[in-house]
Amino acid sequence: MPDSITRPKTVAVIGAGPVGLAAAAHLLERGLEPVVLEAGPAVGHAVRQWRHVRMFSPWEYNIDKAAERLLAGAGWNRPQPDHYPTGAELVEQYLEPLATRTPLKDRIRTQSLVTAIGRAGFDKVKTKGRDAAPFEIRYQNGKGPEVLRADAVIDATGTWFSPNPAGANGLPAIGEREAQDRIAYGMPDVLGRDRARYAGRCVAVLGAGHSAVGMLIDLARLKDEVPATEIVWLLRGESPEKSFGGGAADQLSARGALGIAFANLVTSGRIQTESGFRVNRIAREGDRIVVAAAGCPGRHVAVDELVVSTGFRPDLDFLREIRLSLDPALECPPALAPLIDPNEHSCGSVRPHGARELAQPEAGFYFAGMKSYGRAPTFLAMTGYEQVRSIAAEIAGDHEAARKVELVLPETGVCNGAPASLTSALAGTAAAAAGCCGPVATSGCAAPSPAASSSCGTLTKPAAQATGCCGPKVA
Template identity: 70%
Template sequence: MEQSKSVAIIGAGPVGLAAAAHVIERGMTPAVLEAGPEIGHAMRQWSHVQLFSPWEYNVDKAAERLLAPTGWNSPDPKQYPTGGELLSQYLEPLAHRTVLKDHIHTSSRVTDISRVGFDKLKTKGRGDAPFELRYQNGQGPKSIRADAVIDTSGTWFSPNPGGANGLPALGERENATKIAYGMPDVLGKDRARYAGKAIAVLGAGHSAVGTLIELTNLKSQAASTEVIWILRGDNPAKAFGGGVNDKLVARGELGMALAGLVTSGQIRVEASFSVTRIDRDGERLKLATAGCCDRSIVADELIVATGFRSDLEFLRELRIQLDPAIECPIALAPLIDPNEHSCGTVRPHGAAELAQDEPGFYFAGMKSYGRAPTFLMLTGYEQVRSIAAKIAGDNEAAARVELVLPETGVCSRSATPGQVECCGGSATERADACCVDDAKAKGAGKAGCGCAA
């Protein structure tokens, strides 16, 4: 009998642990290397955030099969967990009460990956050599070997900077003590930092939207709190999402809630503002933009929610090809390129789209999306199911699609610069509707489909 293949998995978040579950089901041996002191280390940074997908979309099938013999009580599939609840009710039982517990190595940060006996230049016989992964665990450098590698290390600890050109704004690093990235817990452990102050939020994705809503809740408790939304673009409505047509109801409601807060004046909107410089104005921050001599924003704190990017440094000895703009696998780029569309729904994909020129190496999870937004956990589960099948030699299962994703309700494509198409085609019944779906929603007495400008 052929010796079982070994698969190194980088990251013990939901997709990394799902990958390990699928690897075990395929009769292979996983080694999960987690940089943090506990599994789900990145998720613990946003444990206060409620997911916009219910439990039915957050539990991997292979992981569920591993949990079943342990007496695990599956949560109500229609309920929406927070990051902390996903950890305590799903990931921690999976990591500690199943066979996965013997394959997870925490406090093990991967620093380098190569092929045994091969540098990046050497080709002949390369695909037959095992991978060597170097990692640090506080006891000096260590290494393991593996037949395949799945990188699910995510992007949480590599946030994009505030500068619109992809670089930190001038003065951003110098004023780091007054700048937070991602989604701080403004109603919980970070409340004292933000209550009663002027808070600027830069960004237009789900992290920015969620933070703006939480800050207005804080404003209701501390009336002197001022909420400022900084947009690089000129159209706030692009952040409102698919509204009632979004099959992930909580995601649709998030955008509609933001639209209501903007309309009611609870959030001050500063559109077409690209932060180029950050200076101190006494104890406050002065944010300036180029191209408009006198335009600036003064705030006590800045929250940068402009997305994330991948840490690729430890992969420099591998033969990796990425889309030059998005930094994702080349075959995946046309499906997720935000320059072409803003679809929250991306068709299921797997090993074929994620394969690299380095045989046996795959990106999966959020890291597979590079700099693109709107990743769904369920997409990552389908990715690793397909990848595990491919590594095991089951090409038919690797190519098969076993996932139906919920629709986003809006897929905006840039037809011409500055113009956005809506989700249901041109409106034919109402002059105040932007598309057919919008007209139907308004005809039924609703506010609209959520994608109107």
């Protein structure tokens, strides 16, 4: 009898985050053999980087059903469904028990960085017989290079370790790499382990999504404790209202509350706002870095630290020998692009999708989790859980179950703009919301208002030069 019939299919799952471990749980239930490769020293390595951040989705949206069934057999106590976990709680109360107290414990290889994936005996060009060849996954661990062969691959590596750069054109800003010691990406822990770096400093945050909003709220809390801390919000768009979210209309109440709290900070003037600020250059000037905007000669801010919270992108380098079909803009599976494109789509609902939409021209290879969204934002864990349930069914040959995908996401309460209650609040307090270099929603090249001057970002230049709170207007 052929070996492919007598043994269960081996499926390589790349990444041991929430979606990767959920994939392994579903594969086990299907009688398949998962092998999970995690680059970090422990499961949830990416989540541990934002362990201080409280999620805006409660436990009921963060636990996969197959994973829960495994945990129930291990005597696990389910967290309160309406509690909003931090990243640390997600790891400690869910991912670690799943990885250490269930049958998954023998199927996870940590400190195993995947460096390349291909087909055994086939380069990317060769076609005849390709689909029958096993995948060859090469990875590095403490013992040196290793090779794993698998019948299918689920790439659930996420995007956390591939942040977008500060440059508005998608490239690193000129000088960005040279100023790396003054730049952080994502969401540094300004109230905890990174406090000393930011307390009492002038900090600019670039971005307009949930990460940037959370970062600015944390800095405002730090300013309450250390009043000398100064905060500048740099956003590429002309208006901040989209960052305020859906408020009370958001079905995830914590996400709505985040937007309301942020709107209050902006409208009260506690956060200096620079809209229409598209970064193109970063340079050192004494003890500070100067962040300059494109298209407006002389428009810049001088700060002590810059936090870049402009989203993430997938790492595709180790997939050079895999045949991929990706949307040219979002770098996600083409079938998903129209549903999640931030140029067109800003609502919370995404049509249910699974193996069919996530499959690639390389038979047996799938993206899942945040990486399946490419460069698009606003991914929820429950989306990934339904993805891997469908993928596991497809790999196991249960095509009917794979096609029956069901997904109901909580609405954001906002489509293409913030609710009237928030936009009117902003309009009514435009003067109070005047930013470091001009009022909120000012056009890109507006000169700074002398009345809005602040010590944050001031450059030392000859008095003859026109100066504003963010430094002189120099060509």
